[in-house]
Amino acid sequence: MALALSPIGAVADATKATAQPINSVTNITLTTLDREAALAKSQAAVGRSLPPVVLRDRTGQALDLPSLRGKPLLVNFIYTGCFEVCPTITRNLQKAVEGTVNTLGADRFTIVSIGFNQPFDSPQAMNSYALQQGVRLPNWLFLSPETKDVESLTAAFGFSYVQNPAGFDHLNQVTLLDSEGRIVRQIYGENFTTNMLVEPLKSLVIGNALPAERSTVAELVDRVRILCSVYDPKSGQYRIDYTLFMEIGGFLTFLVGLGYAFWRERRRKPAL
Helix, strand or coil, X not given: CCCCCCCHHHXXXXXXXXXXXXXXXXXXXXXXXXXXXXXXXXXXXXXXXXXXXXXXCCCCCEEEHHHHCCCCEEEEEECXXXXXXXXXXXXXXXXXXXXXXXXXXXXXXXXXXXECCXXXXXXXHHHHHXXXXXXXXXXXXXXXXXXHHHHHHHHHHCCCEEEECCXXXXXXXXXXXXXXXXXXXXXXXXCCCHHHHHHHHHHHHHCCCCCCCCCCHHHHHHHHEEECCXXXXXXXXXXXXXXXXXXXXXXXXXXXXXXXXXXXXXXXXXXX
């Protein structure tokens, strides 16, 4: 499906962010992505090839990204400091492709998760993350780029993100590449249905033409932006985790109280 989006010349502004107040009570403002612009940037990446970037795997071994050509790829970006959204996405992605691995074999395609929050998403951190999420598929790589390469790497895949007090506001995006290492589709959302992900992947594995993309532009935009805060499974929505702000507030209150106690103790002592 052809997407009627902003022209590629306008995509340079795709990572623009806006200040969005959460509510008037907390007076907390978060930096968020412009969804439409981020979607335009993401879709503009379709047709590009794997960039010549060297990353490190979970053992610290260097891996040249273009060396993964030869079989279809699923690529997504995560950060290991996320406690809710990224783990939810990882687990849902695993559920979506497990059947394909069992049916077609793990040697027919590769899944790649890249840690974009460098230098914190080190090989050791990525390894711990994979173990914590119970990733057991033999064809799933967890890779760490050099800090200097993060900007060019994410740009090549059309992946947008901004940092804010709640973590990162970023595209929940899985990029599908063919065996030649060319981006052929961007898949959005935290849940991956058969039509969205599995059928296109199977088509590439067995050499068939990709099925038509059924989502409308409005549906794509609605799925694009995910705030990495807290996923509420009951409502199926993401919300801001105020725990961090409460902890910070509690710590500041403790410091104020400690300072006040120290001041009172000083006042009690008679001057010499």
